Amino acid sequence: MEKTFSYLPHTVEDKRKMLDFLNLQSTDDLFNDIPREILLNRSLDLPDAMSELSLERHMSRLAGKNQDTSKLVSFLGAGSYEHYIPSVVDSLVSRSEFYTSYTPYQPEISQGMLQAIFEYQTMVSEIMGTEIANASMYDGPTALAETGIVACSHTRRNRLLVARSVNPEYRKVLATYAAGQSIEIVEIPENQGNIQIETLKNLLDSSVAGVILQYPNYFGTLDDIRSIAEMAHSQEALLIVVTYPIAMGLLTPPGQLGADMVIAEGQSLGNAMQYGGPYLGILTARKDLMRKLPGRMVGQTKDTDGRRGFVLTLQAREQHIRRDKASSNICSNQALNALAATIYLSYMGPQGLRDVAYQCHQKAAYLRSRLKSLSGVEVLTGEKFFHEFVIRLNRSADEVEKAMLEKGFLPGVRLENEYEDMKNCWLIAVTEMRTKDELDGYISALQEVLD
DSSP, X not given: OOOOOOOOOOOHHHHHHHHHHHTOSSGGGGGTTSOGGGSOOSOOOOOOOOOHHHHHHHHHHHHTTOOOTTTSEEXXXXXXXXXXXXXXXXXXXXXXXXXXXXXXXXXXXXXXXHHHXXXXXXXXXXXHXXXXXXXXXXXXXXXXHXXXXXXXXXXXXXXXXXXXXXXXXXXXXXXXXXXXXXXXXXXXXXXXXXXXXXXXXXXXXXXXXXXXXXXXXXXXXXXXXXXXXHHHHHTTOEEEEEEOGGGGGTSOOGGGGTOXXXXXXXXXXXXXXXXXXXXXXXXXXXXXXXXXXXXXOEEEEEOTTSOEEXXXXXXXGSTTTOGGGOSOOOOOOOHHHHHHHHHHHHHHHHHHHHHHHHHHHHHHHHHHHHHHTSTTEEEOOOSOBSSEXXXXXXXXXXXXXXXXXXXXXXXOEEGGGTOTTOTTXXXXXXXXXXXXXXXXXXXXXXXXXXX
């Protein structure tokens, strides 16, 4: 494999040429505008510099301490998933036209990126069953928080009902946004993974701006979206659904079931797990909410010669045009991550997405059925689930995690860290990446640990 170096130091001669061009004597002169009294005025307490070769070896040793999915068989999920990424994705997003592209404010020089974003909006709207999408958000949690604000603005109400079965990280970000907007968050309890419908009915009234749930939810199970949509709409509240793009290969899109806004984390669409980011937030909605949506939107138009072209549209919603009237202060969409999702969806096509979803579900169903037969394992998830499910073990989570890591497995997500009533419970995720040998190996390893 060809070795590449990303570190290209300047020579003394390079530095002198640059300083001479700027008519400066030293690099310190670059900071003359900063008052001397607030400068550090001493050297940083740093170790001596290493040579390039020594630094490379040092960083390699540090990186070698990480246990990642190249060394361990992963059953982690809960919002970040290990999926196969076709080589065409990295090949195209690495092209300099895309990789170095900046915010496409000037359409005359940004047609390539604008068209890519337009296609992205079209694709994610289609798979979510909605009419419009913006040009992506920072990630899934911030996309959810923004939709909560949209719901309150649209309905002129300030209460949001949020299912306990929504990803805890999403709920925390929503709570942070809501605190600054004087929005009240009310939790909808769950029972064995599903929303308590009677409690939801009692909570719904004319003060509720929106109902927020996840489909499939954090525990992997499926709620009746259509019925909940009808309940929310009966009180003129909006229904916001957090979903999982890969699952749309098998499930009916939430937009077709009555959801007003559908958001998702797009990491699973051609983006690596990469230590938790950068990711992209998918935000889609029905058409009449267009002017309320945050972030950018790309529209199709024609130039003076009648040729098809693309522009940022409804820009008065953005802070670079009318800051005091902007619907959001989000400054940068995740355009490169959205491009990766666009390439992935284009390459896979409808059948490819369905095949991936089918494999995820079938392999998860196989593992769940095998785990049911193990002593010391209680499967808490019923038959209606996609590719994640919950189990309770008869050993402490600390013991199980340590032992399974030693056997080469990331066993899943410990639910007791977020849900106090789920001690020794694990959320298990299975994707198309898992082979039958790995599934059987996990079962054998877990049985040894429990015995």
